[in-house]
Amino acid sequence: xxxxxxxxxxxxxxxxxxxxxxxxxxxxxxxxxxxxxxxxxxxxxxxxxxxxxxxxxxxxxxxxxxxxxxxxxxxxxxxxxxxxxxxxxxxxxxxxxxxxxxxxxxxxxxxxxxxxxxxxxxxxxxxxxxxxxxxxxxxxxxxxxxxxxxxxxxxxxxxxxxxxxxxxxxxxxxxxxxxxxxxxxxxxxxxxxxxxxxxxxxxxxxxxxxxxxxxxxxxxxxxxxxxxxxxxxxxxxxxxxxxxxxxxxxxxxxxxxxxxxxxxxxxxxxxxxxxxxxxxxxxxxxxxxxxxxxxxxxxxxxxxxxxxxxxxxxxx
Numbered sequence: 310x311x312x313x314x315x316x317x318x319x320x321x322x323x324x325x326x327x328x329x330x331x332x333x334x335x336x337x338x339x340x341x342x343x344x345x346x347x348x349x350x351x352x353x354x355x356x357x358x359x360x361x362x363x364x365x366x367x368x369x370x371x372x373x374x375x376x377x378x379x380x381x382x383x384x385x386x387x388x389x390x391x392x393x394x395x396x397x398x399x400x401x402x403x404x405x406x407x408x409x410x411x412x413x414x415x416x417x418x419x420x421x422x423x424x425x426x427x428x429x430x431x432x433x434x435x436x437x438x439x440x441x442x443x444x445x446x447x448x449x450x451x452x453x454x455x456x457x458x459x460x461x462x463x464x465x466x467x468x469x470x471x472x473x474x475x476x477x478x479x480x481x482x483x484x485x486x487x488x489x490x491x492x493x494x495x496x497x498x499x500x501x502x503x504x505x506x507x508x509x510x511x512x513x514x515x516x517x518x519x520x521x522x523x524x525x526x527x528x529x530x531x532x533x534x535x536x537x538x539x540x541x542x543x544x545x546x547x548x549x550x551x552x553x554x555x556x557x558x559x560x561x562x563x564x565x566x567x568x569x570x571x572x573x574x575x576x577x578x579x580x581x582x583x584x585x586x587x588x589x590x591x592x593x594x595x596x597x598x599x600x601x602x603x604x605x606x607x608x609x610x611x612x613x614x615x616x617x618x619x620x621x622x623x624x625x
Contacts, residue, residue, distance in 0.1 A: 321401040322494070323483045326394045327581055338395040341388070344592050348384045351599030352377040358612040365608060368446040369435070369550075372428045373602060375455055376557070379421045380595030386413045387488045387591050394487040404474070407489040412470040414591075415491055416462045419512070421594070422520045423458035425561060428554050429524040430454075436531050436547050465512050469505050476500045485580070486587055521562055528555070553605040560597045564590045 326334050355377040359365045390410065393399040402410075435442050469491055479499040486493055495505045531551065538544045568590045571583055602609050 320478070320482050321403050322407050322478075322489070322497070323400045324390055324394050324402055324487045324489075325400070325483060325485055326391075326487050327584060330581070331398075334395040334398075338392060341391065341395070341588070341592075344596055345384060345388045345392070348380065348592065348595045348599075351603075352381045352384075352595060354613065354616070355599050355602065355609070356381075358609065358616065362608075362612045362615075365612065368431050368442075368451050369428070370608075371448075371451045371455075372424060372431055375424045375458070376421065376428070376598060379417055379424055380598055383414065383417045383421070383591055384595050386410060386417065390489075391487040391588075402489065404478075407484075407494065408470055408473050411473070411489040411491045411494060412466060414488065415470075415509075416466045419462035419465065419516055420458055421561060422517045423461060425554070425558055426520040426524055427454050427458060429527045429558075432551050432554060433527045433531055435550065437534050461516070465516065469508050472505060473498075476502070486584060488591075490587075517565065521558075524558060549605075553602050556601045556605070557594070557598050560601070561594045564593055 327337060330337065356374055359370045359374045359377075387410075390402065431446060434445050438445065473491070473494060476495075476498040477500055478497045480497045482497060484490075484493045484497075491505070491509065495502050498505075528551070535544050535547045538547065568586050571578065571586045603613060604610075
């Protein structure tokens with residue numbers, strides 16, 4: 310019995326790249342690597358600008374820094390094993406490393422949803438109660454919100470990840486992705502996994518869906534306030550401060566919905582489509598968020614021009 314238990318718990322998991330396309334792994338890795346580097350540079354530049362430029366020391370940009378840090382975290386957690394599989398065919402991953410990766414991936418996904426909610430709250434206060442904006446969203450309050458978002462995500466994911474350590478694994482040990490996901494690992498367990506199947510559904514509905522609904526209703530109130538502004542220019546200016554955030558919300562939640570639909574209703578869809586959708590989910594929002602804010606936010610544009618000493622900055 311001890312020998313059987315030992316075998317079921319210590320055999321490493323095997324990560325999977327693109328099944329049936331192993332010969333093309335090096336070629337597939339090129340766009341992934343370019344995206345990876347772009348994410349690191351884009352979000353890294355945002356963080357540097359917000360830290361270095363005193364004009365960006367405002368709640369709106371502090372929340373943007375949280376979003377950039379979250380996107381960096383998701384990418385740094387996911388991509389090393391992906392590139393290890395595609396470049397070196399390094400498929401083995403120990404249980405602790407796998408469970409840790411799954412914990413950070415799922416935690417940071419919920420953190421991203423929470424940060425988007427915090428950014429909606431920031432825009433709500435800025436437009437609905439502009440005179441009290443600085444007194445409500447003080448630096449201390451921003452820190453409390455950030456800690457709350459992180460604690461909520463970390464504590465909510467912990468129960469299912471802790472339980473993974475106690476489950477026996479006696480099946481093939483082959484995971485369907487080049488990174489560890491809870492829903493992927495749990496399929497290999499030889500035990501009652503009812504809790505690990507139901508609990509994540511509760512978390513998603515109680516947090517991610519609830520976050521989206523609150524964001525949606527906050528923007529209804531924001532729109533109602535903006536429509537009450539007499540000046541057309543002032544209305545346009547108020548709405549323009551929300552455009553970047555709305556774009557980031559759409560990018561994040563559309564990929565969430567797309568991935569959910571593929572997993573729930575795409576049973577007859579080729580497995581490579583499921584894998585590709587997973588990469589889009591983890592890479593598209595972190596790639597797009599810096600692009601969106603660089604294009605739509607004038608202060609970020611000016612900061613980038615200054616950072617690289619471009620002539621456009623001097624012209625302004």
